[in-house]
Amino acid sequence: MEKPLISMVVPIYNVEEYLKECLDSILGQTYRNLEIILINDGSTDGSFSICEEYAERDDRIRLISKKNGGLASARNRGIKEAKGDYIGFVDSDDRIHGKFVEALIHAILLNGCEIATSDYTNNLKKLKFAKNCNVILERNDAISGLLDDGGYKCFACNKLFKRTCFSGISFPEGELFEDIIPMYKLFNKAGRIAYIKCPLYYYRTRKGSISRARFSKGNYHLIKSIDYLLRNALEDNKNDRDRLMLGYLSYYMGFVRRGMLAGADIEKEIKRLRQLVKRNKRNIYIKHSNIRNLKKLELIIFSDFPLMYSLIINIIKRF
Numbered sequence: 001m002e003k004p005l006i007s008m009v010v011p012i013y014n015v016e017e018y019l020k021e022c023l024d025s026i027l028g029q030t031y032r033n034l035e036i037i038l039i040n041d042g043s044t045d046g047s048f049s050i051c052e053e054y055a056e057r058d059d060r061i062r063l064i065s066k067k068n069g070g071l072a073s074a075r076n077r078g079i080k081e082a083k084g085d086y087i088g089f090v091d092s093d094d095r096i097h098g099k100f101v102e103a104l105i106h107a108i109l110l111n112g113c114e115i116a117t118s119d120y121t122n123n124l125k126k127l128k129f130a131k132n133c134n135v136i137l138e139r140n141d142a143i144s145g146l147l148d149d150g151g152y153k154c155f156a157c158n159k160l161f162k163r164t165c166f167s168g169i170s171f172p173e174g175e176l177f178e179d180i181i182p183m184y185k186l187f188n189k190a191g192r193i194a195y196i197k198c199p200l201y202y203y204r205t206r207k208g209s210i211s212r213a214r215f216s217k218g219n220y221h222l223i224k225s226i227d228y229l230l231r232n233a234l235e236d237n238k239n240d241r242d243r244l245m246l247g248y249l250s251y252y253m254g255f256v257r258r259g260m261l262a263g264a265d266i267e268k269e270i271k272r273l274r275q276l277v278k279r280n281k282r283n284i285y286i287k288h289s290n291i292r293n294l295k296k297l298e299l300i301i302f303s304d305f306p307l308m309y310s311l312i313i314n315i316i317k318r319f
Contacts, residue, residue, distance in 0.1 A: 009078030042068030072171035104160040107194035121199035142193035147247025148290035158201035180225035215262035277303035
């Protein structure tokens with residue numbers, strides 16, 4: 001039986017320092033039937049030259065250049081250009097385990113799923129593959145996992161999708177945190193999800209990346225996105241409310257923390273989060289696997305000891 005063609009889309013913008021590591025990890029996949037679509041999103045450093053070098057080296061690589069439009073725009077262009085039966089995304093400063101594609105497509109084909117996801121890690125030393133770590137999640141459980149503190153989260157990059165999943169679904173251009181709403185829509189559309197419970201994707205957090213960018217109005221896209229996910233998920237999944245709410249509070253806490261560290265005027269959001277924490281305090285104290293104890297402690301201090309939390313933020317600002 002012929003192996004399906006898989007399109008790996010790599011949006012690229014000014015990442016010459018990390019790009020070769022990323023591309024080497026894709027070219028080194030044990031699954032060989034790939035087309036690798038490099039979307040040069042208006043890079044002004046040496047990234048384009050690196051792309052040309054690699055395209056000459058391997059005929060599976062297709063290089064496409066476009067005017068800078070951001071990550072979502074580049075991903076959407078990659079989806080449009082893809083010829084594979086399945087599509088995956090790799091951010092150009094990240095790396096994937098050598099069995100990343102093989103493990104995900106095997107789980108999809110074996111279980112009749114349309115989407116597979118793996119865990120991710122921020123520690124390159126923890127990037128590893130383990131046998132017999134496949135789990136099949138039904139729709140509601142998979143959607144709840146998008147908000148978990150850890151696991152696979154709302155990232156597009158540690159997943160593999162059947163190309164037809166993207167019919168009518170794209171990444172919202174011009175927004176930060178552009179993964180969240182499309183991931184909810186894709187998971188809701190696909191139903192059963194294959195989950196590889198080991199970290200096959202290395203997500204690099206670097207200075208200048210979206211996740212470390214200075215606080216701005218764009219950060220409000222996070223609230224908009226998690227509000228959308230929570231509202232829609234609760235309509236179909238009332239039995240998992242506690243898990244969804246804890247994940248939601250964890251994301252919201254991240255937004256508030258960044259805003260406070262930046263000295264932004266977010267009093268309205270601070271007040272709202274405190275009310276939500278107090279309303280759901282019982283669930284925070286109960287042991288749940290989807291939110292780390294440190295996050296629970298932060299939420300409790302933020303809610304019950306606001307002066308202490310402000311003092312901690314002011315100390316962090318000095319460093």
